Amino acid sequence: MNEALIKYLLSLGDTSLILGQRLGEWCGHGPVLEQDIAMTNISLDYIGRARLFYQYVCELQNDGQNEDQIAFMREEEDYLNLLLAEYPNKDFAYTIARQFFLDSYFVPLFEKLSSSSDERLSQIAAKSLKESHYHFRWSSEWMVRLGDGTEESNRRIQEAVQHLWEYTGEMFQYASYENDLTQQSLIPAAEILKEAWAFHIQRVFSESRINRPSDGWWQTGGKSGRHTEHLGYILSDMQYMQRVHPGLDW
Amino acid sequence: MKDQEQLLKEFQEKIDREEKIEPKDWMPEEYRKTLIRQISQHAHSEVVGMLPEGNWITRAPNLRRKAILLAKIQDEAGHGLYLYSAAETLGIDRDTLIDELLSGKAKYSSIFNYPALTWADMGAIGWLVDGAAIVNQVALCRTSYGPYARAMVRICKEESFHQRQGYEILLALCRGNAAQKKMAQDSLNRWWWPSLMMFGPSDKNSAHTAHSMNWKIKRFTNDELRQKFVDMTVPQANVLGIKIPDDKLQWNEQRGHYDFGEINWEEFNHVVKGNGPCNRQRLDDRRKAHEEGQWVRDAAMAYAEKRSNKIA
Numbered sequence: 001m002n003e004a005l006i007k008y009l010l011s012l013g014d015t016s017l018i019l020g021q022r023l024g025e026w027c028g029h030g031p032v033l034e035q036d037i038a039m040t041n042i043s044l045d046y047i048g049r050a051r052l053f054y055q056y057v058c059e060l061q062n063d064g065q066n067e068d069q070i071a072f073m074r075e076e077e078d079y080l081n082l083l084l085a086e087y088p089n090k091d092f093a094y095t096i097a098r099q100f101f102l103d104s105y106f107v108p109l110f111e112k113l114s115s116s117s118d119e120r121l122s123q124i125a126a127k128s129l130k131e132s133h134y135h136f137r138w139s140s141e142w143m144v145r146l147g148d149g150t151e152e153s154n155r156r157i158q159e160a161v162q163h164l165w166e167y168t169g170e171m172f173q174y175a176s177y178e179n180d181l182t183q184q185s186l187i188p189a190a191e192i193l194k195e196a197w198a199f200h201i202q203r204v205f206s207e208s209r210i211n212r213p214s215d216g217w218w219q220t221g222g223k224s225g226r227h228t229e230h231l232g233y234i235l236s237d238m239q240y241m242q243r244v245h246p247g248l249d250w
Numbered sequence: 251m252k253d254q255e256q257l258l259k260e261f262q263e264k265i266d267r268e269e270k271i272e273p274k275d276w277m278p279e280e281y282r283k284t285l286i287r288q289i290s291q292h293a294h295s296e297v298v299g300m301l302p303e304g305n306w307i308t309r310a311p312n313l314r315r316k317a318i319l320l321a322k323i324q325d326e327a328g329h330g331l332y333l334y335s336a337a338e339t340l341g342i343d344r345d346t347l348i349d350e351l352l353s354g355k356a357k358y359s360s361i362f363n364y365p366a367l368t369w370a371d372m373g374a375i376g377w378l379v380d381g382a383a384i385v386n387q388v389a390l391c392r393t394s395y396g397p398y399a400r401a402m403v404r405i406c407k408e409e410s411f412h413q414r415q416g417y418e419i420l421l422a423l424c425r426g427n428a429a430q431k432k433m434a435q436d437s438l439n440r441w442w443w444p445s446l447m448m449f450g451p452s453d454k455n456s457a458h459t460a461h462s463m464n465w466k467i468k469r470f471t472n473d474e475l476r477q478k479f480v481d482m483t484v485p486q487a488n489v490l491g492i493k494i495p496d497d498k499l500q501w502n503e504q505r506g507h508y509d510f511g512e513i514n515w516e517e518f519n520h521v522v523k524g525n526g527p528c529n530r531q532r533l534d535d536r537r538k539a540h541e542e543g544q545w546v547r548d549a550a551m552a553y554a555e556k557r558s559n560k561i562a
Binding site for chain 2: 029031152156
């Protein structure tokens with residue numbers, strides 16, 4: 001069994017699920033109805049994506065576990081999502097900046113993965129890529145709108161970018177399982193992704209009067225199970241039903 | 251120029267011929283007002299209705315249910331959008347309508363002033379609340395105002411899917427263990443009477459029924475629709491094996507309908523007036539979203555203006 005592949009799939013699945021969970025928190029509270037719909041729509045794509053990754057994990061492990069046991073019965077340290085995904089929504093600017101950073105990563109990642117020699121992974125990536133193109137268009141348009149809107153929106157989006165920047169480095173600092181998969185030629189090298197990511201970031205920043213923060217210390221650990229304080233709360237909400245009533249059908 | 255009386259006569263004849271009234275047609279001011287009130291109330295209900303269900307997105311018991319619930323609530327938001335658009339064809343804008351909701355001037359369905367306490371409530375809301383809404387809305391697909399009738403056709407299709415998903419949630423609970431079954435019964439106990447209240451005051455006390463019937467905005471009275479809902483829902487509860495909390499509920503062979511107990515109209519009136527368990531909470535949530543979204547809407551407007559200046 002390819003242990004590295006399983007961890008990688010979990011990591012992608014967990015980032016998708018946690019981000020989907022965060023976006024779902026906006027439901028009914030968005031700044032305007034159209035954007036409420038947009039955020040729950042993206043949330044739905046991410047939940048769907050998490051399910052595809054987890055289902056693949058279940059098939060590879062072939063130990064009778066199902067997607068829900070993966071999502072609801074693991075503990076914080078078993079979760080391998082990017083820290084950025086668990087960052088609180090805070091306000092619309094933080095939500096947009098978080099989304100834009102992740103979309104700018106997922107588009108090149110899924111472009112590469114859709115031609116991975118692992119057929120199943122390439123199928124999931126191809127489906128996800130279509131969605132991520134839409135997400136990227138949405139988040140990058142909002143980056144520009146907020147950056148080049150009013151003084152207040154510029155200040156807010158600039159602050160969000162500044163605060164979230166330290167979480168972006170984690171995408172390109174590969175965990176050991178990612179390095180293994182790069183050697184197996186199943187996933188792209190981090191440098192390739194970083195270059196594509198930086199290109200998207202630069203283009204959108206320059207259109208939107210947003211200054212690129214300088215690179216410093218990166219917050220990392222999510223991909224190896226060390227999280228921020230936020231994840232515990234996300235899981236205690238999300239896992240509540242399965243923890244109180246384990247093993248039932250719903 | 252035709253006088254008012256002649257216009258009114260032609261208007262009524264058109265309605266009697268079952269022709270739709272369209273936005274540019276002449277209509278009596280009272281007809282316009284009634285429709286704005288009813289359509290906006292309906293739109294607000296869709297939007298406020300997102301809150302009790304949205305409350306369970308982060309806690310849905312499995313991934314499949316989470317995805318279905320998200321999609322369902324998104325549909326409700328979409329209904330809100332078409333309905334606001336339908337109301338706008340009557341010459342009022344969405345911002346004004348939203349201000350009326352937030353100031354408490356406009357109403358929304360009182361049902362959403364009840365709390366969604368357990369996962370089973372996602373089932374009960376779909377089954378009973380969307381079920382009651384369908385009974386109302388199927389009748390509205392033939393309402394005399396064209397844009398409203400057309401919006402309803404689409405909404406009804408989605409609502410009937412919502413009702414099935416709610417029923418399916420309860421079916422899974424009723425086939426489950428004792429705790430799950432108890433949860434299902436408890437949610438029926440709490441949602442049954444408020445669902446019957448969704449049809450509004452009884453005919454003898456309904457302020458709007460007569461006019462609305464004449465103009466074919468409404469096609470059935472509140473009590474007729476309520477009866478229809480009860481008749482449809484009782485057998486479904488029997489299939490689930492949970493008990494409707496009404497000792498007076500029984501089949502009346504003579505009438506060919508179920509008889510049922512009296513609604514607690516005192517509670518009904520209090521909730522309509524703003525004293526339901528969640529009235530304040532729901533409006534506070536909507537106000538907060540609106541206020542916190544102001545800078546976002548301002549930014550979008552400012553940006554759009556800059557763009558159009560550049561193009562011009």
